[in-house]
Structure formats: structure tokens, C-alpha cells
Amino acid sequence: MHRTTLFALLTAAVVSACAKGTPEQQVVNAAAAALGGRDRVLAVKTLVIEGEGSNGNLGQDMTPDAAGQKFILSGYKRSVDVPGGRARTVQTRTPNFPYFQGQAPQTQVLGVDKDVAYNIAPNGAATRASNAAARDRRAEIYHHPIAIVRAALDPAATLANARTAGDQRVVDITTANGLAFTLAIDGAGGLPTRVVSMSDNANLGDVAIETSFADYQDVGGLKLPSRITTKTDKYTTAEIRATKQSVDGDAGDLSAPAAAASAAPITGPPPAEVTAQPVTKTIWLLAGQSHNSVLVEFTDHLMLIEAPQNDVRALAVIAKARELRPDKPLKYVANSHHHFDHSGGIRAAVSEDLTVITHKSNADFYRDMIGRAHTMAPDALAKNPKPLKLEPVDDSMVIKDDKMTVQLYHIAGNPHADTLLMAYFPKEKILVEADAFSPGAAVQPYAANLIENITKHNLKVDRIVPLHGPIAPFSELLKTQAAKTN
Numbered sequence: 049m050h051r052t053t054l055f056a057l058l059t060a061a062v063v064s065a066c067a068k069g070t071p072e073q074q075v076v077n078a079a080a081a082a083l084g085g086r087d088r089v090l091a092v093k094t095l096v097i098e099g100e101g102s103n104g105n106l107g108q109d110m111t112p113d114a115a116g117q118k119f120i121l122s123g124y125k126r127s128v129d130v131p132g133g134r135a136r137t138v139q140t141r142t143p144n145f146p147y148f149q150g151q152a153p154q155t156q157v158l159g160v161d162k163d164v165a166y167n168i169a170p171n172g173a174a175t176r177a178s179n180a181a182a183r184d185r186r187a188e189i190y191h192h193p194i195a196i197v198r199a200a201l202d203p204a205a206t207l208a209n210a211r212t213a214g215d216q217r218v219v220d221i222t223t224a225n226g227l228a229f230t231l232a233i234d235g236a237g238g239l240p241t242r243v244v245s246m247s248d249n250a251n252l253g254d255v256a257i258e259t260s261f262a263d264y265q266d267v268g269g270l271k272l273p274s275r276i277t278t279k280t281d282k283y284t285t286a287e288i289r290a291t292k293q294s295v296d297g298d299a300g301d302l303s304a305p306a307a308a309a310s311a312a313p314i315t316g317p318p319p320a321e322v323t324a325q326p327v328t329k330t331i332w333l334l335a336g337q338s339h340n341s342v343l344v345e346f347t348d349h350l351m352l353i354e355a356p357q358n359d360v361r362a363l364a365v366i367a368k369a370r371e372l373r374p375d376k377p378l379k380y381v382a383n384s385h386h387h388f389d390h391s392g393g394i395r396a397a398v399s400e401d402l403t404v405i406t407h408k409s410n411a412d413f414y415r416d417m418i419g420r421a422h423t424m425a426p427d428a429l430a431k432n433p434k435p436l437k438l439e440p441v442d443d444s445m446v447i448k449d450d451k452m453t454v455q456l457y458h459i460a461g462n463p464h465a466d467t468l469l470m471a472y473f474p475k476e477k478i479l480v481e482a483d484a485f486s487p488g489a490a491v492q493p494y495a496a497n498l499i500e501n502i503t504k505h506n507l508k509v510d511r512i513v514p515l516h517g518p519i520a521p522f523s524e525l526l527k528t529q530a531a532k533t534n
């Protein structure tokens with residue numbers, strides 16, 4: 049028998065076994081049958097998945113396309129109250145790369161109880177997480193075959209657009225509580241292969257979060273996947289291998305801790321607070337929150353170093369720059385590196401007509417980032433589209449006029465990122481950098497390389513004006529190495 053004929057017969061057998069209903073219901077019914085039967089699926093109350101795996105370092109790896117940095121997960125335990133819409137993940141993660149918080153294992157507790165997302169710190173303190181985190185964690189509950197098929201079997205769910213994609217059958221599902229998913233099942237056997245839902249990311253805009261299922265095993269009269277892989281856009285964010293799973297076992301208390309449940313909802317980033325500290329007559333440190341920027345005055349225009357985080361922060365920093373020197377146009381933003389917290393305001397800067405100066409290895413990524421759709425949460429650039437003006441920097445670039453000289457250098461070989469630029473002001477003996485040295489931080493895993501780069505270019509630095517933390521004398525950077533040898 050030809051393989052195609054066998055495949056057609058198998059498909060026909062699955063279809064005829066659940067031939068009742070619409071094409072959409074047939075996909076859902078086939079999935080339910082493959083998982084252990086409609087009644088068994090509908091009876092599930094809790095799932096507990098224990099295992100190991102890894103998390104990717106989304107938006108924080110060495111280059112925009114790199115995927116080598118991972119947090120290795122141990123003691124992974126995910127408990128889900130399926131009908132109750134509650135879930136909690138406990139995991140210990142250990143970075144396989146030089147991490148800014150150090151490389152010690154770090155235990156995380158990440159939960160959601162209906163509309164309340166929360167985190168529990170190792171000292172037991174619970175804090176409420178943002179509404180955006182709650183949205184994503186609620187959706188994540190349905191990124192599991194049992195939960196999505198159970199929700200799809202609810203008569204209050206809306207099913208649409210049954211179709212085939214290769215050897216898979218696909219259906220769109222809107223759950224009774226209004227969440228939208230796409231479910232794909234194996235066209236022959238009926239087991240779910242993946243669930244997709246859409247989310248919003250400040251840098252990437254509308255992103256598909258896709259969870260794939262493999263290596264199904266028998267647990268409590270059901271088939272459960274023992275390999276679960278999640279991608280955000282094209283980036284792998286989680287790979288879990290289950291070593292122990294249970295259905296309707298003890299999932300523990302999954303309600304949100306009181307401190308989180310009673311806290312005010314976090315609807316977006318905090319309001320921007322921008323302070324302006326004169327460093328010289330023509331350089332200002334724009335600080336006030338976690339991420340700093342630096343304003344530089346030339347004879348006939350201004351340049352900003354860094355548009356960080358998001359629209360809220362970046363637009364406030366741009367407004368502050370224009371307020372400080374209203375008679376000169378703000379023309380450029382120099383970007384320290386591609387990490388999402390440092391490039392999250394680039395789209396806002398483009399919407400304000402600024403030309404982006406960045407290391408050449410970020411150019412393709414920023415071109416893509418500027419062109420991406422932001423329909424779920426339209427940002428400043430989505431509302432006011434502008435083309436990207438980009439000036440890539442190779443090993444170095446000098447920007448100068450009668451009044452001001454700025455030398456930009458690639459920070460080569462730094463274990464934090466391959467895309468880092470630092471800015472040196474030769475007359476003022478000032479260095480501006482991000483993440484390579486953050487004055488006051490307990491761990492400085494990237495400082496030795498920064499010193500190497502300063503030495504290599506023979507820079508005479510008096511003060512470091514950092515993009516995290518307060519202005520520091522150069523001696524404070526050197527001390528990070530002295531401390532190491534003690």
C-alpha cells in the first residue's frame with residue numbers, strides 16, 4: 049500500500065469516528081478522542097507537571113539573532129487549576145552565561161489567579177505583576193492540550209476557520225472568557241501538536257506565542273505531552289521535559305497571595321520621571337528611574353544617547369531634551385546596544401524623527417523592528433509612521449563640530465553583548481556606557497572587558513556617566529578588579 053493511501057485511510061477513520069458536527073467541531077472532537085475521550089478531558093480539574101528544561105534569554109542575548117544564552121531550569125513544577133483559571137510555576141534557574149545578577153541559581157515563583165498575576169520572591173514576599181503579565185499567564189494556561197481542548201468543548205466557546213496545514217488540521221478557538229487561540233492537531237492521530245496565541249511586545253509588536261507538544265505519554269487515562277516547547281515570535285523562550293505528571297493530584301493552594309491580590313492593578317509602565325543633571329555645560333545626565341539617557345549639545349543641534357525601555361520613558365526623555373535646549377533641534381539618538389530594555393524606545397525616537405546611530409550588527413534587527421505591526425497595543429510609531437534613518441557604526445565613529453567631539457567605539461569581546469557601543473568625550477574625559485559597568489551594582493561581570501577596551505583605545509577617562517546608576521569616578525571602575533583579587 050502506498051503511504052499516501054494509508055494516510056488517507058487513517059484520516060478517514062479518524063474523521064468518521066467523530067463525523068458529527070461542523071468541520072471545526074470535528075477537529076476538536078478528534079483531539080478530545082485522541083487525548084482520552086471527551087468525558088475524561090472534561091472531568092480534569094488539576095494538572096501538575098514536574099521536570100526540567102531551559103528558558104531562553106529573550107531580547108538579552110549576545111546579538112539580536114543569537115540563541116546561546118539560556119537559564120537552565122531545575123526543580124520545575126507547574127500546577128494548574130484548569131477550570132479555575134489558576135496556575136503557578138516554581139522553578140530554579142541557573143544562567144549558562146555571565147549574568148548581571150551573578151550566576152548563582154535563583155528560584156522563581158510565577159503565578160496567576162484569574163486576573164491577578166503575581167511573583168513570590170525567595171524571601172516569601174509576594175508582589176503583583178502587571179496586567180500584561182496576567183494576560184500572558186492566563187493565556188499560557190490554555191497552551192496545554194487538555195486545557196485548550198476542554199475550553200473548546202465548552203458550548204460557550206466559538207470555533208472558526210477549520211483548515212489543513214500540511215499534515216495537520218487547524219481550528220481557531222475563542223474561549224468562553226474571550227481569549228483567542230489557534231489549535232493544530234496531528235491530521236492522522238488527532239493529538240494536539242501546538243497552540244498559538246497573540247500578545248504584544250514593546251520591541252516586537254504583535255507577536256505569536258506558540259507552544260508545541262511532543263512525546264505524549266499515558267497519565268491517568270489521558271495522553272499528556274512530556275516535551276513542551278514555547279516560542280515568542282521566532283525566539284525559543286522555554287523547553288520543558290516532564291519527568292513526572294499527575295492529573296487531579298494535589299496542586300496545592302493556587303490562590304493569589306493576599307499582598308498581590310489586594311495591590312492595585314498595574315496597567316502599564318510607571319509614569320516617567322526624568323531628572324536633568326548637568327555634567328558639563330553641554331552634557332546632561334537624564335536620569336530619575338532605572339534607565340538613564342545622556343543629552344549632548346552640538347553647535348546647531350542636539351544628540352541623545354539612549355532611548356530606553358518603552359514609549360513612556362523615551363518620549364519623556366526626548367521632551368526633557370527639547371525643554372533643556374528649545375532653540376536647537378534634536379536630531380540623533382545613539383543606541384548603546386540591542387537589548388530590549390535599551391532599544392524599547394527606538395520606535396518612539398523614530399516617530400519623533402530622530403536618526404538612529406547604532407552598531408552595525410543591530411541594523412537589520414532595527415529595520416525589522418521599525419516595520420513590525422503593533423495593532424494590539426498601537427505605539428507612537430504605529431500612530432505616526434515614519435521611515436527609519438539609520439547610521440551604522442563599525443569599530444568606531446567620530447561625531448564632531450566646533451563645539452563638541454564624541455567618539456563612539458564598539459566594546460569588543462564583552463560577554464554582555466556583541467553589539468555594545470560606548471561614547472567617549474575626549475575634551476571632557478567622560479565615558480558613557482551601558483551595562484558594562486553599573487556603579488553600585490553588587491556584581492560586575494563585564495567590567496574587566498570594559499577596562500580592556502578603554503586601554504586598547506588609549507582613552508583618558510576621569511568620570512563614567514553610566515546608563516544605569518550614578519556618575520562615578522574612573523577609580524570606581526578599576527576597584528571592581530581590585531576587589532576580585534582580594
Ligand SMILES: [Zn+2]
Nearest residue numbers: 385387465483
Ligand atoms: Zn544589556
